[in-house]
Amino acid sequence: MEGQWGQRFLVVYAGVLTTAVVAALLSGFVVKPKKMQIDELDVQRINLVEPDGTLRMVISDKANFPGAIFKGKEYPHPRGAAGMLFYNDEGTENGGLIFSGHKDKDGKIVDSGGSLTFDKYEQDQLVQLVGAHDSSGHLAGLIVSDRADRPIEQDFIxxxxxxxxxxxxxxxxxxxxxxxxxxxxxxxxxxxxxxxxxxxxxxxxxxxxxxxxxxxxxxxxxxxxxxxxxxxxxxxxxxxxx
Structure with a gap:
């Protein structure tokens, strides 16, 4: 009997010890990590999000550049550029900075330049600062636009x-x-x-x-x-x- 109770005690003790170790390990994952400092980082895309997961900014190369995102829902919208997109408090795109530039196989400039825009709520850009050079010519300037009151998401739908x-x-x-x-x-x-x-x-x-x-x-x-x-x-x- 004493041997059986001894074995049972060891089993219970081992279980409690295992639980304590697991709890300690898991608690380490919920503690806020310390600030990281690095000299150089190679990355193809960075998503900046709020604590609740709401998307606020994307920095991306051309291959991973996002489509049009409205309140977290993404629609196809090829832009052929790299850059940075801004999102409002609801996770809807409301501006960005994009840039590109390349020639075709014959050495003809296809596109070059960049565009910084700020959008109307759930609509297209109200303000655009642009410098562009493509096969049709070049343009540099500031453009201010009116936009409709309807949500532009319907156009993508x-x-x-x-x-x-x-x-x-x-x-x-x-x-x-x-x-x-x-x-x-x-x-x-x-x-x-x-x-x-x-x-x-x-x-x-x-x-x-x-x-x-x-x-x-x-x-x-x-x-x-x-x-x-x-x-x-x-x-x-x-x-x-x-």
Whole structure:
């Protein structure tokens, strides 16, 4: 009997000891880790999250760059760039910094440059600082836009349906949406493009330039007033000095 009780005691003791060891080990994983200091780190993507897991920022290479994310739900949205995306308190994209640059096999520049944007709530960018160079030319400037009040997520939900439309029907729909300002419009642009003119353009709610102030590379300057069709109604130029 004493031998049996001794064995039982050892079994119970071993169980208690094992439980205590496991508890001690597990407690080590819930303690906040100490601050890490490293000299160099190679990584393809970093996700910055809140304690509850809400995504707030992504820094990524091109291969792992995320699609469009709305309140944690991701939709396909290829951008062909590396960079950094910002997310609001709800885990919805609200701006970012992207950059890229490469040539094709024939040595022709396909794209180069970067873009810093800040978005309207659940919509596209309100402000964009851009410097871009591609096969069609180059553009550098600041662009301020109006955006619709509807959530842009619906556009990603409907993307496959829009893609499946006959081309003529899709083109007609896009033209109608453009006319109605469905996607918003550029209201202010301060740019320098391939024409060599440093230009300030103030536009109406449909994105039509109505006042354009410009200075050409040779110093010629002007102030133009236009109608909605782009016709110059009046133009002011510096008076010649006598």
């Amino acid at each position: 409907d993307a496959d349906k829009l893609k499946a439309m006959p081309e003529a029907q899709r083109d007609a729909l896009m033209q109608q949406r453009q006319k109605e300002g469905y996607y918003g419009a550029t209201r202010i642009s301060v740019t320098r493009s391939d024409d060599g003119i440093a230009k300030v353009s103030l536009r109406d709610a449909q994105g039509h330039p109505r006042i354009v102030m410009g200075v050409a590379a040779d110093g010629a300057s002007s102030l133009k007033f236009l109608d909605a069709d782009g016709k110059v109604l009046n133009e002011l130029t510096p008076a010649a000095r006598k």
